[in-house]
Amino acid sequence: MTHMVLTVAAILFALGIYGVTTRKNAIGILVSVELMANAVNLNLVAFSQHWGATGQSFALFAIALTVAEVVVGLALVVLLYRTRKNVNIDLASDLRS
Amino acid sequence: MQEQWVSALVFLGLAFSVPLSMLVGAALVRVRAKSNLEAKYDTYECGEEPDGPAWVRFHPRYYIVALVFVLFDVEAAFLFPWALTLRELGTLALVEMFVFVTVLLIGWAYALRKGALSWQ
Amino acid sequence: MMVDLLAPLAADAILVIGALSLLLVDLILPPGEKRILGYGTIGVLLAALISTFALDLSGEAVGGAYEGDALALFFKRGFYVSAILASLASLDFGAKIWPRRQGEYFQLLLYSVLGMSLLAGVRDLLLLAVAFELMGVPLYAMAAFSRKDKLAVEGGLKLYLTGAVSSAVTLYGMSMLFGASGSTNLAEIASAPSSPMLAMGVALTLAGMGFKLGVAPFHMWVPDTYRGSPPPFVVLVAVAPKIAGIAALTRLLLAGDGALLDSVSELLLLLAWFTVIVGNVMALPQDSVRRLLGFSGVGHMGLLLLGLTTGTAEGIAAMLFYVAGYIFTTAGALLVLSAVADEDGNDGLARFAGLSQRSGFLAFAMLVFLLSLGGIPFVVGFWAKLYLFLAAWGAGYQLSVLFIALVGVIGLYYYLRVSRAMYMTEPTVEGPISVDLGTQLAIALCLVFVVGMGLVPQPFVAVAETAASVLR
Numbered sequence: 001m002t003h004m005v006l007t008v009a010a011i012l013f014a015l016g017i018y019g020v021t022t023r024k025n026a027i028g029i030l031v032s033v034e035l036m037a038n039a040v041n042l043n044l045v046a047f048s049q050h051w052g053a054t055g056q057s058f059a060l061f062a063i064a065l066t067v068a069e070v071v072v073g074l075a076l077v078v079l080l081y082r083t084r085k086n087v088n089i090d091l092a093s094d095l096r097s
Numbered sequence: 098m099q100e101q102w103v104s105a106l107v108f109l110g111l112a113f114s115v116p117l118s119m120l121v122g123a124a125l126v127r128v129r130a131k132s133n134l135e136a137k138y139d140t141y142e143c144g145e146e147p148d149g150p151a152w153v154r155f156h157p158r159y160y161i162v163a164l165v166f167v168l169f170d171v172e173a174a175f176l177f178p179w180a181l182t183l184r185e186l187g188t189l190a191l192v193e194m195f196v197f198v199t200v201l202l203i204g205w206a207y208a209l210r211k212g213a214l215s216w217q
Numbered sequence: 218m219m220v221d222l223l224a225p226l227a228a229d230a231i232l233v234i235g236a237l238s239l240l241l242v243d244l245i246l247p248p249g250e251k252r253i254l255g256y257g258t259i260g261v262l263l264a265a266l267i268s269t270f271a272l273d274l275s276g277e278a279v280g281g282a283y284e285g286d287a288l289a290l291f292f293k294r295g296f297y298v299s300a301i302l303a304s305l306a307s308l309d310f311g312a313k314i315w316p317r318r319q320g321e322y323f324q325l326l327l328y329s330v331l332g333m334s335l336l337a338g339v340r341d342l343l344l345l346a347v348a349f350e351l352m353g354v355p356l357y358a359m360a361a362f363s364r365k366d367k368l369a370v371e372g373g374l375k376l377y378l379t380g381a382v383s384s385a386v387t388l389y390g391m392s393m394l395f396g397a398s399g400s401t402n403l404a405e406i407a408s409a410p411s412s413p414m415l416a417m418g419v420a421l422t423l424a425g426m427g428f429k430l431g432v433a434p435f436h437m438w439v440p441d442t443y444r445g446s447p448p449p450f451v452v453l454v455a456v457a458p459k460i461a462g463i464a465a466l467t468r469l470l471l472a473g474d475g476a477l478l479d480s481v482s483e484l485l486l487l488l489a490w491f492t493v494i495v496g497n498v499m500a501l502p503q504d505s506v507r508r509l510l511g512f513s514g515v516g517h518m519g520l521l522l523l524g525l526t527t528g529t530a531e532g533i534a535a536m537l538f539y540v541a542g543y544i545f546t547t548a549g550a551l552l553v554l555s556a557v558a559d560e561d562g563n564d565g566l567a568r569f570a571g572l573s574q575r576s577g578f579l580a581f582a583m584l585v586f587l588l589s590l591g592g593i594p595f596v597v598g599f600w601a602k603l604y605l606f607l608a609a610w611g612a613g614y615q616l617s618v619l620f621i622a623l624v625g626v627i628g629l630y631y632y633l634r635v636s637r638a639m640y641m642t643e644p645t646v647e648g649p650i651s652v653d654l655g656t657q658l659a660i661a662l663c664l665v666f667v668v669g670m671g672l673v674p675q676p677f678v679a680v681a682e683t684a685a686s687v688l689r
């Protein structure tokens with residue numbers, strides 16, 4: 001059972017990485033990051049079947065951390081839209097030398 | 098064992114009869130719309146006439162409220178395990194949670210003062 | 218009871234209470250008087266710095282998740298000092314560019330420093346995760362603090378995206394560390410029987426932290442964020458979080474008997490080589506001096522990784538001394554840069570042309586910092602490199618030392634390029650440069666330490682050795 005959950009988590013994580021690397025829309029990237037974070041939570045909860053409640057409380061902290069991060073990210077995406085009128089990150093490349 | 102099932106049956110009967118009686122009662126007294134069928138299919142908005150389609154973009158002003166909500170929502174999740182284990186953990190946990198909530202309150206006061214929660 | 222429990226965290230408590238009271242003060246302060254908050258922030262940081270000397274911060278706290286030892290104190294002082302330098306530079310800049318939002322800027326700075334400060338003595342995976350995130354999240358917001366500036370927002374978003382992905386990777390690695398060992402205590406994780414999952418966990422955690430450190434191949438955000446963000450913020454982000462990343466890696470890899478370090482030492486060495494190459498080679502064609510310093514900072518991270526890889530007391534001590542030198546040298550160079558860059562943040566070599574004629578002090582200070590970055594004798598950078606190479610040589614990493622020293626020679630070229638522009642070309646922009654008092658003070662402080670540690674390195678080395686002796 002644990003194995004299957006871990007596999008699902010690994011697939012979720014891989015999907016997240018795929019999304020992060022291929023998406024052009026900043027919101028899409030944020031969604032992919034969230035996918036990766038949820039893989040972490042799934043992992044932690046699966047491990048807590050073996051090791052007790054520590055994993056669950058770790059998952060709780062992981063959720064809070066991710067949310068704090070994503071909130072800042074969404075605010076940044078709004079700023080990106082305000083300064084450039086789109087959220088395509090490939091177009092935000094003025095800093096390349 | 099038997100008595101429990103009997104009480105469950107009574108409860109089930111009540112649960113069905115109350116809404117049924119309400120529906121029947123409403124059917125007896127309500128006004129039947131014979132014309133103006135279009136209005137019948139309108140979105141129900143507390144008796145107000147709906148204005149425009151529901152599938153609209155929200156005002157971006159809303160996003161700060163949303164962000165603040167998400168943050169406090171997640172922080173509240175820490176209260177549940179705390180409440181479950183408070184008896185075993187004792188006074189220290191109580192004090193700690195008060196410190197935690199105080200910090201959150203300061204954050205809330207900041208959001209309020211900076212106008213993040215006001216619709217303007 | 219509660220007080221006993223938290224005594225080793227007194228410095229961090231000062232930061233928390235200071236930050237929250239400054240937040241409340243900010244709420245009642247009229248918009249025209251926000252400048253006080255900057256002074257308040259420096260006061261809080263100074264109080265925390267003094268408390269590391271005046272109070273006894275040793276012992277365990279929060280159920281063994283944190284332990285205040287000599288190493289923790291060393292890192293804490295480093296964070297506080299670099300935060301003070303960055304705040305000094307932000308005082309006038311903030312009052313000019315974002316007068317109404319100075320409070321928020323310094324708030325975020327204090328929270329970020331709090332996260333770093335907790336990382337210094339972390340003994341538990343959970344606290345490591347929380348502190349790491351507490352350090353990172355405020356930085357994303359600060360990077361894009363000039364919110365109408367296209368470049369700043371872009372730099373901030375790049376920092377954010379790499380940071381968010383890296384923290385997801387780190388957390389995934391941590392979940393595997395927990396899964397393989399069944400504990401969140403770092404020492405217990407280190408003593409867990411080795412398994413593929415444990416190795417995978419360490420590698421993923423390492424990769425995630427590598428992003429924060431700006432280690433190649435995870436360095437892409439470094440030059441862009443340096444170039445786009447407000448200059449005083451760059452003084453912070455180029456120094457403190459990187460040192461904090463090193464602190465976290467040291468704590469994680471050298472926990473217990475250091476079994477985790479042994480399992481990844483080849484990988485670390487590979488990263489060190491690659492980082493040194495990328496940092497030094499990519500710096501060559503840069504015109505923006507900030508991008509140049511960014512890549513050079515990447516190169517320095519490679520050297521720090523070499524020190525960490527040795528895992529010996531001498532290696533770690535040399536790494537710590539290098540860290541101390543890096544703080545003052547890099548902060549100093551970026552402080553000079555924030556004074557020289559124009560309103561739009563342009564900092565091409567042309568801005569540095571003939572700097573000696575426009576401001577003798579700035580040019581001299583920059584020259585000293587560049588010499589130190591390049592490792593020329595009698596400034597701190599020379600001793601730092603020397604000790605590091607000697608320690609690594611002694612630990613059996615001769616080939617790496619030779620290779621990294623050779624690549625470092627490339628670095629001399631671009632440091633000399635900036636120096637040549639400052640002293641041997643005519644200025645393209647006329648008129649003396651006016652530098653605000655805070656930045657001047659910060660530059661002078663860096664100068665004193667860079668030269669002082671270069672002339673009498675022994676006392677600082679002794680401190681670094683004491684700090685390193687708590688490991689293994």
